[in-house]
Amino acid sequence: MTRDQQDIWEREKRVVRQLRDGLGKPVDQAIVETVAILRLLGFHTDSSCGGHFDRAASPYVAVRAPSNQADRRRIEEAGTQGEKRRCKNQAFQHNAGELARLLPLVERFYETRNVPQSRRLTCQGFGLIGYRLTAQSADLVHVASKDGRHELVEAQRQEFDAFTEFMKAEFFGTKNDAPPRAA
Template identity: 40%
Template structure:
């Protein structure tokens, strides 16, 4: 257990040092989510804690297969998107991401086994072929069509749901008997 806690603290420190493609650090409110997903073997790529001053669809964590860096290189080399080679490589990347996504599904199934929450708060995984997967609350994007007060309420509920899921993942990590 002490070793797990040491690894946990080290992973959080590492996550705090990450920068996205725009040079922005990981939002404080999503550091633990990113860290625990990484400890559970998920290759995270970007994230957002959710913000009131701009609609980001957050909180969310994007992730993809680590093998897809090579897939993107091959896709560029293949060139023509209509070619059978490009399609084969595209499908390989999609399969890689589906395998990565499968790692989280048992945790979500177990987390929601005895919890009833409104569908727009429920955490889901969306996929985008070989580019990325995203762990997010189902109704997060409704923020684009809501007024300020409703958007604020939705964001707070979604942040709480992500926090609860993060706490559940931590329980699974630190208590092996809790793993789904």
């Protein structure tokens, strides 16, 4: 990475560390770099989690169209069912556009990366409200034993870290021919 690229990277991470959620909490340190590189790639992120063993929470980053809040307001304010339907379709199209940009990144990441399906990252769709990049095994944290949950969340974090490095290589033009191999 050049000095200019390093400056851009460090600046974006500082911005992400200053973000706060609706409860005033900062972005979890474990997911800061993922959020930062997604933002540098032009994605609108509005919530995330680094994963928590104690609360049975898997890592994720929510990606939504920049117009999402305005789209939702238009839906609420729509006077007729036809108008409401048109507003919902428009909101869905905006969010699906973000998904259409994110999926090729995920697909390229897995072109040569051989990991179990349960470890792979996936995009969960919420149509009108956006999409969540998370691990295929995200819901398993709710049924895993305490030790199993710790191992599961750690493996999910490792997959996010590998994807983050892949995206950084894409953005900064330092990519190899293949994404990093899973451990």
